[in-house]
Amino acid sequence: MAKxxxxxxxxxxxxxxxxxxDISMTVEPxxxxxxxxxxxxxxxxxxxxxxxxxEVIPGARVEGKVMLDEEDLYGPSVDPVAxxxxxxxxxxxxxxxxxxxxxxxVAAGLKLNGVRGKAxxxxxxxxxxxxANLWNEVKDRLGKPGxxxxxxxxxxxxxxxxxxxxxxxxxxxxxxxxxxxxxTLAIEDLIGKLKNQFTxxxxxxxxxxxxxxSDKTAFFNIAGTGAPGRLIEIDDTSKIFTNPExxxxxxxxxxxxx
Amino acid sequence: MTTLTEDTPPAAPAARLNHVSxxxxxxxRAVQGLVYLSFLxxxxxxxxxxxxxxxxGIGRLDAQFFQFSMNGVSGKDPGGGAYHAIIxxxxxxxxxxxxxxxxxxxxxxxxxxxAGNGRLGKVVSFFVDVMTGIPSIVAGLFVLALWLLTFGFxxxxxxxxxxxxxxxxxxxxxxxxxxxxxxxxxLREASYALGVPRWRTVTRVVLPTxxxxxxxxxxxxxxRVMGETxxxxxxxxxxxxxxxxxxxxxxxxxxxxxxxxxxxxxxxAHDRAWTGALVLIAIIMLLNLxxxxxxxxxxxxxxx
Amino acid sequence: MTSETGVQAQARAxxxxxxxxxxxxxxxxxxxxxxxxGSGLLVLGIMAAIAIFLIWKAIPAxxxxxxxxxxxxxxxxxxxxxxxxxxxxxxxxxMSSLIAMLIATPVAIGIALFISFYSSRKVASGLGYxxxxxxxxxxxxxxxxxxxxxxxxxxxISKAINAVLGWIPLFGGDGVGKASIFTAGVVLAIxxxxxxxxxxxxxxxxxPRANVEAALALGATRWExxxxxxxxxGRSGMIGAAMLGLGRAMGETIAVAxxxxxxxxxxxxILQDGGATFASNIANSFSEASETxxxxxxxxxxxxxxxxxxINMAARAVVARRKEFV
Numbered sequence: 001m002a003k004x005x006x007x008x009x010x011x012x013x014x015x016x017x018x019x020x021x022d023i024s025m026t027v028e029p030x031x032x033x034x035x036x037x038x039x040x041x042x043x044x045x046x047x048x049x050x051x052x053x054x055e056v057i058p059g060a061r062v063e064g065k066v067m068l069d070e071e072d073l074y075g076p077s078v079d080p081v082a083x084x085x086x087x088x089x090x091x092x093x094x095x096x097x098x099x100x101x102x103x104x105x106v107a108a109g110l111k112l113n114g115v116r117g118k119a120x121x122x123x124x125x126x127x128x129x130x131x132a133n134l135w136n137e138v139k140d141r142l143g144k145p146g147x148x149x150x151x152x153x154x155x156x157x158x159x160x161x162x163x164x165x166x167x168x169x170x171x172x173x174x175x176x177x178x179x180x181x182x183x184t185l186a187i188e189d190l191i192g193k194l195k196n197q198f199t200x201x202x203x204x205x206x207x208x209x210x211x212x213x214s215d216k217t218a219f220f221n222i223a224g225t226g227a228p229g230r231l232i233e234i235d236d237t238s239k240i241f242t243n244p245e246x247x248x249x250x251x252x253x254x255x256x257x258x
Numbered sequence: 259m260t261t262l263t264e265d266t267p268p269a270a271p272a273a274r275l276n277h278v279s280x281x282x283x284x285x286x287r288a289v290q291g292l293v294y295l296s297f298l299x300x301x302x303x304x305x306x307x308x309x310x311x312x313x314x315g316i317g318r319l320d321a322q323f324f325q326f327s328m329n330g331v332s333g334k335d336p337g338g339g340a341y342h343a344i345i346x347x348x349x350x351x352x353x354x355x356x357x358x359x360x361x362x363x364x365x366x367x368x369x370x371x372x373a374g375n376g377r378l379g380k381v382v383s384f385f386v387d388v389m390t391g392i393p394s395i396v397a398g399l400f401v402l403a404l405w406l407l408t409f410g411f412x413x414x415x416x417x418x419x420x421x422x423x424x425x426x427x428x429x430x431x432x433x434x435x436x437x438x439x440x441x442x443x444x445l446r447e448a449s450y451a452l453g454v455p456r457w458r459t460v461t462r463v464v465l466p467t468x469x470x471x472x473x474x475x476x477x478x479x480x481x482r483v484m485g486e487t488x489x490x491x492x493x494x495x496x497x498x499x500x501x502x503x504x505x506x507x508x509x510x511x512x513x514x515x516x517x518x519x520x521x522x523x524x525x526x527a528h529d530r531a532w533t534g535a536l537v538l539i540a541i542i543m544l545l546n547l548x549x550x551x552x553x554x555x556x557x558x559x560x561x562x
Numbered sequence: 563m564t565s566e567t568g569v570q571a572q573a574r575a576x577x578x579x580x581x582x583x584x585x586x587x588x589x590x591x592x593x594x595x596x597x598x599x600g601s602g603l604l605v606l607g608i609m610a611a612i613a614i615f616l617i618w619k620a621i622p623a624x625x626x627x628x629x630x631x632x633x634x635x636x637x638x639x640x641x642x643x644x645x646x647x648x649x650x651x652x653x654x655x656x657m658s659s660l661i662a663m664l665i666a667t668p669v670a671i672g673i674a675l676f677i678s679f680y681s682s683r684k685v686a687s688g689l690g691y692x693x694x695x696x697x698x699x700x701x702x703x704x705x706x707x708x709x710x711x712x713x714x715x716x717x718x719i720s721k722a723i724n725a726v727l728g729w730i731p732l733f734g735g736d737g738v739g740k741a742s743i744f745t746a747g748v749v750l751a752i753x754x755x756x757x758x759x760x761x762x763x764x765x766x767x768x769x770p771r772a773n774v775e776a777a778l779a780l781g782a783t784r785w786e787x788x789x790x791x792x793x794x795x796g797r798s799g800m801i802g803a804a805m806l807g808l809g810r811a812m813g814e815t816i817a818v819a820x821x822x823x824x825x826x827x828x829x830x831x832i833l834q835d836g837g838a839t840f841a842s843n844i845a846n847s848f849s850e851a852s853e854t855x856x857x858x859x860x861x862x863x864x865x866x867x868x869x870x871x872x873i874n875m876a877a878r879a880v881v882a883r884r885k886e887f888v
Contacts, residue, residue, distance in 0.1 A: 051779065053775065053778060053779060056775070056778055058682065058683050059683075068275065071275045073275065075275070075276075077276040078275045078276050079275070079276055079277070079278050081278045081282075081781050081782070081783050082275050082276060082277055082278050082781065083275055083781075084778060084779055084780065084781040084782075085780070085781025086275060086781075088779065088780075089779035091772060091775065091776065091779075093772060095770070095772035095773055095775070095776040096776075097773060097776065097777075097790060097791060097794070098770075098773065098794075098795065099794035099795060099797075100794070108777075108780060108790060109780035109781065109782075112282070112780065112781065112782055112786055112790075113279075113781070114279060114282075158776070161776075161780065162779070162780070165780065165781065278783065282783055282786070283783070285783075285785055286783040286784055286785040286786070289784075289785040289788075290680065290784070290785070292672060293672045293675050293676045293680050294676065294680070295672070296668070296669045296670075296671075296672025296673050296676065297672065297673050297676045297677075297689070299669055299672075300669060300673055300693065300696065300755055300759075301692070303696070303707075303752045304692065304695060304696050304699075306707065306711060307699055307703065307704070307707045307711075310707055310710065310711050311703060311706075311707070314710075360601075361601045361604060361605070362601075364597055364598045364600075364601035364602075365598070365601040365602045365604075365605055367598045368598035368599050368601060368602040369602065371598070372595055372598055372599065373602070378599070378602065378603075379602075381606065382602040382603075382605055382606060384878070385605060385606055385609050386605060387874070387878050388609070388871060388874050388875060388878070389605065389608075389609060390874075391806065391809045391810070391813075391870055391871070391873075391874035391877075392612070392813070392867070392870070392871075393812065393813020393814070393815070393841060393866055393867070393870055394813065394815065395813065395815045395840075395841045395844050395845065395863065395866070396612065396616075396813065396863050396866060396867045396870075397612075399616060399844070399859070399860050399863040400611070400612045400615060400616060402619075402856070402860070403615040403616055403618070403619040403860055404611065404615045407619050407856070408615065408618075408619070424608060424612075427605065427608075428605075431605075455588070455590060455591050456591050456594075456595075457590050457591045457593070457594030457595070458590070460594070461594075481698060482698075484700070485698075485699075485700020485701065485702065485703070486700070486701075487700070487701060487702040487815070487816040487845075488701075488815035488816055488841065488844075488845055491845055491848060491849070492844070492848055495849075496849070513700060513702045513816075516702050516703075516706065517702060517816065520705075520706055520709065520820065528710075531706060532706070535702070535703045535706050538700060538702075538703065539699065539700070539703060542698055542699075542700065543695070543698065546694075546695070546698050550691070
């Protein structure tokens, strides 16, 4: 259930603004890859090009190749809707559907994809909530609105919603930045568990988090205001945090940045 | 504990990047079609209205139409014009604006600058909303009941203006309120910090900043009340003659002119009705257009 | 305006001296605040006065009325003794407005969706302007257009509906007409389209981007995104918009008065000629009304006022309720 991502020569634009420039990298299946870098360096933009969410912003476009195993996400016959079903995403702020119950939130993607039958849905909803380490907390109130949960629980609900459709890849855009430390820990544990089944890419501002959860780390940077973001280097996390190739990476890691 | 393992059967048919189930695609396309269709559907009456008004109205759009009244002209006669009606409409709308704008702008100032979260502010705000929904004929009946039947005044342009005032106030209040809310608080604070009293801050700092927006709102409101017919039937009554005095006696107006001419079965009267409609629409559209141009040209920084 | 006492004048003068430019200080503040508050109170006063004077001027006519005001179908207030009831007017008003709402709401929501989600941002503001133009056309012009363009076209449409849906009493009856309550409903639908669509657009604008993205990221198509994230969130707003449209339609006078041909008595077959509404009846009968006749029209206007007031209040409450979800 996990696939390899190979990006080559990728550029992204917002209208006339060149947001990220010439990015190439490989993300291994069943691993966690963390994207770090200063604000505005394009790491979130890059993440959104991996499930074609970038282009939903009016005027935004992408050039380059993103191969998911053998298929190019930007190939001519590819439907972005199918891409997003294959590459799941978790956002910075938890965004459960406010009018839906916990159960319906998890089942939302399944129903779209034609999963019918109460028993089948029940089973997958439970599995997904188990998978998101949320089942024990919500099993008695599945019919209650998802918006009534705490922030950390909401984020795990969103993860459950994303994994319920069994994506090949799970993208996480600073999933803990709106959460308290205890909820953050719960999510980090969950990431450790999920990587057995999914290819995970996580954007984070928190370098300790990157060090704790990821196998590989990619460092992004910009040359200056207005310049497009670039990938500086990607390597094993332990290498990036102890002995990076690039001086810029080292400066950023050790806090000498800027 | 169950986990998502390899051997769990996939929840959905194995995903391929180019495959979305046909039924989903068809539904998506169908809705898109319906949405486009609904927009086209709305265009039909608009185009048809403008087309017929211009087509029927252009024939009598001559100098005579703007120079003569209907005095001594009967329905079947050619000629005649809407001079009396145009004069009446301009006077009535001018009086309406003079009465309604100060009340409405002050009410908006009260709501934004003074009411805070107080009870009175909420009540006023609620009733301004409710007032927006008053049927125009009811506004006419009210002026009839108060001004004509209780106070004993006669039909006049002023009575019509009073009815229009009731319709204009809520629109201007809402427009002004929106504009005042766009004025950044820093501006007010900067003024207070200089020791400027509150009312001076409002009149010298806040109002000028919001001025173009308010003017736009007023112009749109003027355009709106200008086309009102129903309240005028009950308050200015009818006359075929020129009456330049809006304070005494029945007066003409463009909407009631159209109403009167279309009720007449003769073709010449209908031609006059269409030309009246064309002139009315032209004035209203010009006001609308001017308001939008002003709004675009002098858009305050706060409104993006 | 209150006249100034000597003390106040002195106080003003004293204040003025050190800061000439800033002027009248506290006194001006008080005066201005009261002018503002007074205007707000005036608005409340007008609303109260509308209710009071309509009731007051309706009472004599209602006293003289020899028929049941609420159930009688005749409108004969100029006769001696005067006999009038609002049953037919109420039927015509409610029926034509409901038809208008049922036709206009789906189209208006479609327009709002089109502008908000299906057109590019550059085009969207232009399209919004086009819809606003529809609102700028005065009702007398819609009436004129209705009589000369729409009414002739409605005969065929009405016949078709009668042929297909004739088994429903509402659309039944032999010999359908064109100056019917149904035609009035169609004109009203066009007139209330802009208000329903502009409020729906406002509601759609407030749908959190995060919800839309959540749906997209799950692999939802555009329609599914709207169904998952937009419609549930905007539901109460759209209901409120439809109700406001209903209130508008009920009060609309001139277009209806021009389109309908008056035939006395309630006719359940809305495709046949005839019918009257509160507002159209007032516009049509006013110029020939006696004193009692005017009172009777005021009484019917009062009923219209109360009905639209209730609908508007309910609609505002429903629209406000959407703030529950943040």
